[in-house]
Amino acid sequence: FCYVMSSGSYDYFQFVQQWPLTNCRVRIKKPCSNPRPLQYFTIHGLWPSNYSSPTKPSNCNGTKFDDRKVYPHMRSKLKISWPDVESGNDTNFWEREWNKHGTCSERTLNQFQYFERSYEMWRSHNITEILKNVSIVPHPTQTWTYSDIVSPIKAATKRTPLLRCKYDKNTQ
Numbered sequence: 001f002c003y004v005m006s007s008g009s010y011d012y013f014q015f016v017q018q019w020p021l022t023n024c025r026v027r028i029k030k031p032c033s034n035p036r037p038l039q040y041f042t043i044h045g046l047w048p049s050n051y052s053s054p055t056k057p058s059n060c061n062g063t064k065f066d067d068r069k070v071y072p073h074m075r076s077k078l079k080i081s082w083p084d085v086e087s088g089n090d091t092n093f094w095e096r097e098w099n100k101h102g103t104c105s106e107r108t109l110n111q112f113q114y115f116e117r118s119y120e121m122w123r124s125h126n127i128t129e130i131l132k133n134v135s136i137v138p139h140p141t142q143t144w145t146y147s148d149i150v151s152p153i154k155a156a157t158k159r160t161p162l163l164r165c166k167y168d169k170n171t172q
Contacts, residue, residue, distance in 0.1 A: 010048035010049055010050055010058045010104060011049065011050050011051050012048075012049055012051075013046050013047065013048055013049065013104075013105065014046070014047045014048075014049040014054065014057065014162075015043075015046055015118070015121045015122075015125070016043070016044040016045050016046070016047055017041040017042065017043060017044060017122070017125075017127055018041065018042055018043075018044040018085075019041055019138055020032070020038040020039075020040075020042055020083075020085040021038075021039070021138065022138070032085050032086050032088075038083065038085065039128075039138075040128040041126075041127040041128050042081060042082060042083055042085065042122075043081050043082040043118055043119075043122050044097075045057075045097045045101055045118075046097075046101065046102065046105075046114065046117065046118045046121070047101045048060065048101055048104035048105070054162060055162075055164070057101055058101070058104060059100050059101065060100075060101065060102075060103040060104035061099075061103060062103030062104070062106045063103060063106060063111070064099060065094065065095040065098040065099050065102075065111065066111060067091055067095070069110075069111045069112050070091075070094065070111075070112070070115060071112065074112065074115055074116060074119070077119050078090065078094065078115060078119060081118075081119050081122045081123070082094065082115075082118065082119070082122075094115065098111055098114065098115075102114045102115075125156075125157050125159075127153060130152050130153055130156045130157070131149065131152060131153070133152065133156075134148075134152045136148065136149060136152070146163060149163060150163065
């Protein structure tokens, strides 16, 4: 999903969600921190992007992450919506995302607003529920076409998602 807010060397912010089980199976060589990965889509980031190369988010350098600016009520929301499924260290994950991508937003959103906006986007674009409503639930053997997944998301959000699949090299 896009959030148009250009004030730097990018055209828009791309709101990226991930399916934790897939991320755990194919992205890293060691098992994820939680032996029973979450069964809902979580935030991976809000990335500054360009129309010319949407799969290559911009990196920015600005004010470094300040853990004190992730206030207690926001921290509890982010632990659910934006957990670090790999190492389990949520604060380090948020810090990496802010330092690498979030600092691009500083002219428009400060650190707290960046995380707050991400959380609100996650709540208002609940991919897990959208897909459940059309009986699409990740499954080890069931497959769906690209349009099977894109169509309900587009209908519910009025946005066209960009999907990327991660292939498990161990099963191919």
